[in-house]
Amino acid sequence: MTKISMTVNGKAVSGEVEGRTLLSAFLREELGLRGTHIGCDTSQCGACAVHLDGQLVKSCTVLAMDAAGGAVTSIEGMQNADGSLSVIQAAFQEHHGLQCGFCTPGMVMATAALLKVNPKPTEAEVRHHLEGNICRCTGYHNIVKAVLAASGQDVSAIAAE
Amino acid sequence: MPKDGIGASTVRREDVRFLTGKGRYTADINLRHQTYAVFCRSDIAHGRINSIDTAAAMAMPGVLAIMTGADFAAMGGNPAGWHIPSRDGSAMREPKRPVLAHGKVRHVGDAYAIVVAETLEQARDAAAAVNADITELEAIVDMAAAVANPGHRVHDEIDGNLAFDWGWIEDNRAAVDAAFAAAPHVTTLELTNNRLAPNAMETRASIGDYDPGTGDYKLYTTSQNPHLSRLLIAAFVMGIPENKLTVVAPDVGGGFGSKIYHYGEEAAVLAASKALERPVKWVADRSEAFLSDAHGRDHVTKIQLALDKQGNFLALRTETLANVGAYLSNFSTATPTFLHGTLMAGPYRTPLVYVNVKAVFTNTAPVDAYRGAGRPEATYSIERVIDKAAHELGLDPLAIRRQNFIQPDQYPYTTPVGLVYDTGNYNATLDKMIELADIAGFEKRAAASKAKGKLRGIGYSTWIEACGIAPSNLVGVLGARVGLYDAATVRVNATGNISVMTGAHSHGQGHETVFPQIVADMLGVPASSVDIVHGDTSKIPFGMGSYGSRSLAVCGTAITKAVDKIIAKGKKIAAHMLEAAEGDIEFKDGKFSVAGTDKAKAFGEIAFSAYVPHNYPLETLEPGLEETAFYDPANFTYPAGAYACEVEVDPDTGKVTVESFTCADDFGNVINPLIVQGQVHGGVAQGIGQALLENVAYDAQGQLLSGSYMDYTMPRADDLPFYTVDHSCNTPCTHNPLGVKGCGEAGAIGSPPAVINAVVNALQRGGHKAVTHIEMPATPARVWAAMNA
Structure with a gap:
């Protein structure tokens, strides 16, 4: 076991990990940040997505040790400072961009990463960007709509109320 | 009506915890x-x-x-x-x-x-x-071989590897066969309903x-x-x-069934x-x-439709091998039979129908109900053979459907496969779909596709299902070993807020938002004062859970029955407090009042009194304000709709892209339009996934070839379009007080045949006249092979 330290959601944290401990396991089991979900074992589903040093990563594909010294943002760090929902989170709620909620943290993290580099994405860009995040409930319609809405674009012309 | 009551597109309260990482799933519990x-x-x-x-x-x-x-x-x-x-x-x-x-x-x-x-x-x-x-x-994987080689047994005690050989309705078989023998035209189609992994x-x-x-x-x-x-x-x-x-x-x-x-x-x-x-x-x-996990579908079916030369349906019969896998999972025997055979009339007046299903054991994972459960299999078979028949007879695929529809004045309509449809209007949803999908503009869009070197096609499906599972007396006759009623307890606390214990379980459906809308509407209280308790047998009287689009129609109705009892008890309390006769008490807008007077007590006053009963006549009025109701529906509910899918096919690669998907559904009354639309979106995506992408594949040795997301193609955001979804054509269910039918499975039931009909149409329009069918999933390889056969 090795002691590692990093910043998670703005707080300095440390813990004991094995060489094989994944960042996802460190967040969930060591830090109790259970909003990062495990939906597959092949780095396909994106439910475990977090930001590591500003980059969108699948935390099931990062060794905790490799994240040592880094800055991690997980879904628990995405609300506004006053605890209210961020623009992205609020858009997902307003447009019913989630159902069972399991893929949702990864979707929110992926959306935040996209809008940081592409503040006004097209529909096609949103769909392409979310290719690494699987949702089984929504058929993606309301997720894509929520992402476009979160970017400040008018989504009233998109079918459905 | 409170602004967050029935009919409001209230955003979901449960979203806040899911969006902030505070959902608590089983894996999160330590x-x-x-x-x-x-x-x-x-x-x-x-x-x-x-x-x-x-x-x-x-x-x-x-x-x-x-x-x-x-x-x-x-x-x-x-x-x-x-x-x-x-x-x-x-x-x-x-x-x-x-x-x-x-x-x-x-x-x-x-x-x-x-x-x-x-x-x-x-x-x-x-x-x-x-x-x-x-x-x-030796592994027994192929169903036909399993049946043909009785010496090879999945279970040593079962020769022939059959759980059952079921006929529905057996007494009709001779009449159906006679109708086929005399029919001017018979269309035959052999098809596979591909095995799927639910993948919650x-x-x-x-x-x-x-x-x-x-x-x-x-x-x-x-x-x-x-x-x-x-x-x-x-x-x-x-x-x-x-x-x-x-x-x-x-x-x-x-969940999706799994x-x-x-x-x-x-x-x-x-x-x-x-x-x-x-x-x-x-x-x-x-x-x-x-x-x-229990897989879904996996039927091999031969379907035949007998018609006259004008396209009127005379009879329909099917022979199906249904894979149940290695063991009988809990609903596995109902899915290919009473959730499938009973739907074989579709929304049509076909007078004679006979269904044969052989349930086959194989050395594969158990197969059971997956979103739609039997009804997608029925709908796919019917809607594909109708398209093929229309093609053979030179008839318009929409016209042939319309001319065979059950008409609005024919309800209640008894089908030849044992169901009684209570209400519907299939012309209305078809007309709405034609409008929303801009069918009139299709040729223009097809020309634009052609100019890009693509083949465009359009496909339809007019589907019906039986859900709100289910009336205990009916399912008992059909072989169920349980009743399928549901239960709810409504507990009004002393301070007026309300806990509703429901037998439904929400795993994405939004019950925590929708059920309070109903209670708020009935009691005239804010929805925010109502909380739903679900998913814990120690807290809830009883429940059969959520599947078969039953949450609202069955569990929701149980809630309304319990609320009715709360109102009735409230009237007793009000009569006592207001010194009036119980029969003179009216309840409206959250107030109990003496008819014709201004004497009234607010709901909160009644609730408080129920728990502070200082002067109650205890022999006739119990303290407390909590009621439980069990509700057993009188019939299934019968949602129906009309779907249109437009695809483009790349003739060089065989790749199919869904250009548009339009749904006009009749779900009866709608409590929360936002959530209903989301349910349809998700179902359609799963249906498109089945039609174009997904397949559970075993090799001849029974090894699973599609065991990860590297091998099993889940629909992703860039595989799918925005959908057009409408539920304005509603005929309220006649036998539950909310008039609701259920919407959870519709998309997955109605969409696969629309997609495949569109692909076949694209190829036929593109000059590949000999192509009459493509198996699901219509992968680029399959489509290309069909074009180059």
């Missing part, structure tokens, strides 16, 4: 002193277990217990919920489904041992050291927690119906009193917890999900 379980699973499809040597594994660090099939041999089997007799009257053949495989392993992924250790890693390492000596037997994004997980002091068991598990799981585990499998087992299904990350069933892992972690007197936690990885 109990003090818990241990970790890993299952040893067969890596061959069929084999005889000679011995299982656990000694080396037991000696490894941290290992606490290893139990094998032998340790569970005395327990009961996990039963099938429906008894389906064969055409000859013989009983269904139902082999015991043990907690863990014993004697034989029967599919890749069949669990034969549970290993429990202090840590997950220790359990994994030890599971790899369990040494099972298994003699490999949360894998199954279970924590067994036995209390040695009280002898009580508690199971946290990923279930769509905790009471049903409790019943199966306690009464059938483990033989423990039901009141000694609590089943908790907390936040559940999607979490209806009781699985052996649940009993195994409970038994292991009892043995160790510590909690035992198991979380499936995705590989285990692919190997051991």
Whole structure:
């Protein structure tokens, strides 16, 4: 076991990990940040997505040790400072961009990463960007709509109320 | 009506916890002193277990217990919920489904041992050291071969590998055959309804927690119906009193049918917890999900439609081989029969229908209900053969459907396959779909596609389903071993806020938002003062759970019945407080008043009085304001709709892209349009996935070829378009007070034939006239091969 330290959601944290401990396991089991979900074992589903040093990563594909010294943002760090929902989170709620909620943290993290580099994405860009995040409930319609809405674009012309 | 009552597109309250990482799924629960379980699973499809040597594994660090099939041999089997007799009257053949495989392993992924250790890693390492000596037997994978080679048996006691050979309705068979013999035209289509993996994004997980002091068991598990799981585990499998087992299904990350069933892992972690007197936690990885979750569909069908030259349907008959896999999962016998054969009339007046289904055991994972469950299989067969018939007769595919529709003045309509449709208007949804999909503009769009070198096609499906499962008296006649009513308790607390205990379970459907809308509407209180309690057998009177689009129609109605009782009790209390006759009390807008006077008590005053009954006439008025209702529906509900799909096919590669998808649905009354539309979107995506992308594939040895997201093609955001969804054409259900029908499965039922009809249409329009069918999934390879045959 090795002691590692990093910043998670703005707080300095440390813990004991094995060489094989994944960042996802460190967040969930060591830090109790259970909003990062495990939906597959092949780095396909994106439910475990977090930001590591500003980059969108699948935390099931990062060794905790490799994240040592880094800055991690997980879904628990995405609300506004006053605890209210961020623009992205609020858009997902307003447009019913989630159902069972399991893929949702990864979707929110992926959306935040996209809008940081592409503040006004097209529909096609949103769909392409979310290719690494699987949702089984929504058929993606309301997720894509929520992402476009979160970017400040008018989504009233998109079918459905 | 409160602004957040019935009909409002209220945003979901549960979203806040899911969006902030505060959802609590089974895998998120950690109990003090818990241990970790890993299952040893067969890596061959069929084999005889000679011995299982656990000694080396037991000696490894941290290992606490290893139990094998032998340790569970005395327990009961996990039963099938429906008894389906064969055409000859013989009983269904139902082999015991043990907690863990014993004697034989029967599919890749069949669990034969549970290993429990202090840590997950220790359990994994030890599971790899369990040494099972298994003699490999020939795998039985192909259904036709399974039936044709009776000597090769999945279960030693079952020759021919059939659970049943079912005819529906057998007495009609001769008349149907006679109609075919005399028919001017017969269209025949052989098709496969491909096997699917449900793939809820949360894998199954279970924590067994036995209390040695009280002898009580508690199971946290990923279930769509905790009471049903409790019943199966306690009464059938483990033989423990039901009141000694609590089943908790907390936040559940999607179900789609796969979490209806009781699985052996649940009993195994409970038994292991009892043995160790510590909690035992198991979380499936995705590989285990692919190997051991019940799959869906997997029918091979020959369907025939007899018509006159004008396209009027005269008779329909089908022969289906339905794969049930290695064991009968809980709903597996109902899915290909009473959720499939009874739907074979569709929304049409076909006077004569006969359905034959043979349920076949194979050395594959069990197959059971997956979103739509039998009704997608029925709809796909019907809607494909209609298109083929229209093509053969030179008729318009929409016109042939319309001319055969049951008409609005024909309800209640008794079909030749045993159902009575209470209401509907299929012309209305068809007209709405034609408008929304801009069918008139199709040729222009096709020309634009052609200019790009693409082949454009359009396909339709006019579907119906039976949901709101289900009337106990009817399903009892059909072979169900349970009733399918539901229950609710409405508890008005002294301060006026309300807890509603419901037998429904929400795993994405939004019950926490929708059910309060109903209660708020009925009681004239803010929805925010109503909370839903679900997913815990210790808190809820009873419930059959959520599947078959039953939450609102059945469980929601139970809530309304309980609220009715609350209002009735409130009137008694008001009569006492206002010194009036009970019959003179009216309840409106949240107030109990004496008719014709200004004497009134607000709902909150009544609630408070119920719990501070200082001067109650106790012989006629009990304190408290809490009521329970059980509701058993009078009939199924019959949602229906018309779907249109437009595709483009790349003639060079065979790749199909869905350009548009339009749904005009009749769900009866709609409580929350936002949520209804979301349900349709998700169902359509799963249907498009089935039609174009998804397939569970086994090789001839029974090895699963599609065991991960690298191999099983899940629909992703860039595979799908925005959908156009409408539910304005509603004919309210006639037999529940809300007038609701159910919307959860519609998209998955109606969409696959629309997609395949569109692909075939694109190819035919593109000059490939000989193409009359393409199997699902219509992959680029299949489409290209069809074009280049």
